[in-house]
Amino acid sequence: MNSLETEPSGIESSIQRVDPYLTGSDLPLNQGQTGQLQAIAQELLSESATEFHGPATWIDRHGDVVLFVGPTGTGKTTASKVIARKLGTQLIRMRLVDLFGKYVGETEKNLEAVFHAATNAGAIILFDEADALFDKRSDVNDSHAHHAPIEADWLVRRIEAYPGLVVLGCLKLPAHWKKMSRVVNFGPMAGGRG
Numbered sequence: 726m727n728s729l730e731t732e733p734s735g736i737e738s739s740i741q742r743v744d745p746y747l748t749g750s751d752l753p754l755n756q757g758q759t760g761q762l763q764a765i766a767q768e769l770l771s772e773s774a775t776e777f778h779g780p781a782t783w784i785d786r787h788g789d790v791v792l793f794v795g796p797t798g799t800g801k802t803t804a805s806k807v808i809a810r811k812l813g814t815q816l817i818r819m820r821l822v823d824l825f826g827k828y829v830g831e832t833e834k835n836l837e838a839v840f841h842a843a844t845n846a847g848a849i850i851l852f853d854e855a856d857a858l859f860d861k862r863s864d865v866n867d868s869h870a871h872h873a874p875i876e877a878d879w880l881v882r883r884i885e886a887y888p889g890l891v892v893l894g895c896l897k898l899p900a901h902w903k904k905m906s907r908v909v910n911f912g913p914m915a916g917g918r919g
Contacts, residue, residue, distance in 0.1 A: 736835045740842055741818040743802065743851075745809035752800040754807070761909045762804055765791055766811035769890060788887035793894045795911025801894040804909060805851040808890070815848035822857045833879050840887055848889065855893035 754762070769789060791808070793801040802818065809816040817839065824835040843850045858877050884891045893899075898908065909915075 736824065736838045737842060739819065739823050740839055742846070743806060743816040743818050745806040745816050748806070751803040751806065752798070754800050754803060755915060758800070758804060758909055758911070758915060759807070762807045763811065765907055766808050769812060788884055789890045790884055790905065791890065791892045791907040791909065792898065792905050793892055793909050793911060794896070794898050795914055796896060799911035799915070801853070801892075801911055802851065804911070805849060805892050808892070809849050812849070812890070814889075815846050816851060817843045817846065817848045818851040818853060820853045821855050836880060836883060840883060843887075843889060849892060850887070850889070851892040851894060853894045854896075856895040856897060856899050
C-alpha cells in the first residue's frame with residue numbers, strides 16, 4: 726500500500742494523507758530531535774486533558790503550531806509522522822506553494838479547503854515549504870507578491886483558530902515566528918545524528 730492517499734477532486738486532489746504508521750521511507754532522527762518531538766507530543770496531550778478538566782479560560786486557547794526548520798529531505802515529514810503517532814491522529818501534508826492562486830482570495834479559499842479536510846479527519850496538518858509564503862511578503866518581483874501579505878496574515882489567523890496541530894516546514898525560520906517556543910531543527914542545524 727502506498728503511504729500517500731489523496732482526496733478525489735479540486736484542490737483536495739493535491740492534499741496528501743500520510744499514513745503515520747508506515748515507516749519504510751522515514752529518515753533517521755537524532756536523539757535531540759526525538760526528545761523534542763516526545764516533549765511536544767506530551768505537552769499537547771497534557772493540554773488536551775486540561776481542556777476537559779481545566780479552567781473556563783481554556784476556551785481562549787488558540788491552535789498549536791510547531792516549526793520544523795531545515796533543508797528539504799532532512800526528516801520533517803518523518804518528524805510529523807512521529808508526532809501523529811504519539812497523538813494517535815492522522816497526518817495531512819500539503820506543499821504551501823501548491824495552494825497559491827492567481828486571483829485575490831483564491832489562495833485563502835484553497836487553504837480553507839485544507840483546513841476543512843483536516844478538521845473532518847481530526848488530522849495534524851504539515852505545510853511543507855511554508856516559508857515560500859512568508860518570504861514573499863517583501864519580494865515584489867514575484868507574481869504572487871502583491872497577494873502574499875494578505876495571504877500570510879490570513880494563514881496566521883487561520884492557524885491560530887485551528888483546533889488541531891499545524892506543522893510549518895520551513896527552510897529557514899520566518900521572522901514572524903522567531904519567538905516560537907516549539908521549533909525543531911533539521912539538517913546541519915540539528916547537530917549530530919544519534
